[in-house]
Amino acid sequence: MANVAGGSPPAMPPYPSNPPAGQAPSGPPSGPPRGPSEPPREGRSGSRGGITPTGWLLRGLGLCAVSVVSGLLWLVIKPDASSNGVSENRDQASKGVYAFEQYSREEGPHCQEFSTDEIAEYFSEHPCGHLTRALYTTALPNGERVLTSVVTALMPNEASAAQLEKLTTRNGTGNIEDLVSAGRPMPDDFPELDGDRGYASQQQGRLVVIGESAYFANPDHDDARLKKVTTDALRLGWPQDKAPE
Numbered sequence: 001m002a003n004v005a006g007g008s009p010p011a012m013p014p015y016p017s018n019p020p021a022g023q024a025p026s027g028p029p030s031g032p033p034r035g036p037s038e039p040p041r042e043g044r045s046g047s048r049g050g051i052t053p054t055g056w057l058l059r060g061l062g063l064c065a066v067s068v069v070s071g072l073l074w075l076v077i078k079p080d081a082s083s084n085g086v087s088e089n090r091d092q093a094s095k096g097v098y099a100f101e102q103y104s105r106e107e108g109p110h111c112q113e114f115s116t117d118e119i120a121e122y123f124s125e126h127p128c129g130h131l132t133r134a135l136y137t138t139a140l141p142n143g144e145r146v147l148t149s150v151v152t153a154l155m156p157n158e159a160s161a162a163q164l165e166k167l168t169t170r171n172g173t174g175n176i177e178d179l180v181s182a183g184r185p186m187p188d189d190f191p192e193l194d195g196d197r198g199y200a201s202q203q204q205g206r207l208v209v210i211g212e213s214a215y216f217a218n219p220d221h222d223d224a225r226l227k228k229v230t231t232d233a234l235r236l237g238w239p240q241d242k243a244p245e
Contacts, residue, residue: 097232100136100148104179105240107132111153114182117174122167130154132240133179135190136233140225145216148233149178149193152241153208165203168210176210191219198226202234209237 051059108114111131112123132152139145153176155161167173180186180193191214198213211230215221 096235098138098140098229100138100233100236103135103137104184105132105134105243106179106184111176115174115176117172119164119167119174119176122164126155126160126164128153128155130241131176132243133176133182134236134240135179136236138229138233140229146213146226146229147180147191147193147216148198148211148213148230149180150233150236150240151176151178151210152237153210154241155206155208158203158206161203161206161208165201165208168201168208178212189216191216195220195222197222198230200227200230200234202237204234204237207237207241209234 108131109129110123111128112120114131114133115123130152131154132150134150136148136150137145138148153161153164155164168175178193180190193212193214196212197220199211201208201210203209211233213226213230213233215226
């Protein structure tokens with residue numbers, strides 16, 4: 001077609017103004033472009049499913065709190081040392097060499113009035129909290145019968161108990177009277193408990209246990225067997241102290 005004189009042909013639009021029915025627009029996709037190597041977007045926590053430094057800190061604080069609570073609970077429920085000593089000596093009472101049968105027992109809150117000489121003076125400055133005195137009978141394998149006295153003095157602390165036990169082992173310092181020496185009514189065949197025959201003593205925590213023995217048939221005789229009987233009887237100290245009157 002010939003050009004119109006003095007003009008140019010009308011410009012044609014690059015795309016149709018309205019696409020044909022059923023055809024999607026061919027324009028560029030909406031939204032910013034996303035490259036093939038772009039990493040996935042992170043969540044609100046700023047990590048990819050891991051624990052943040054704050055999270056580790058909170059976990060550490062939680063573990064510390066558990067440790068502190070566990071330690072406090074142990075301090076509350078742990079067994080007391082003195083209680084262990086009581087339980088231990090009570091168990092030992094049934095594991096000795098000789099079988100002791102208790103004949104009599106007395107107890108009271110004071111020790112000084114039943115003591116003599118330096119031991120009485122010691123109790124005036126360091127009063128005991130509980131005194132028990134008991135008599136036991138037993139027999140050796142050959143049938144010889146033995147009378148044994150066990151005296152216990154419960155002191156305020158282990159230091160005063162140690163001082164008392166040391167004092168009782170020295171000669172001429174006095175003693176705590178046993179029930180025979182105190183003049184309690186006894187059967188005619190019971191021997192006297194004087195002269196420290198078969199003497200033995202022991203500190204058991206706050207408790208001081210003192211014992212002495214004598215043969216029924218030969219009261220004036222003293223030997224290693226008698227000492228062995230008394231030493232074995234010291235295990236009766238804690239059970240005797242805790243037994244009801």
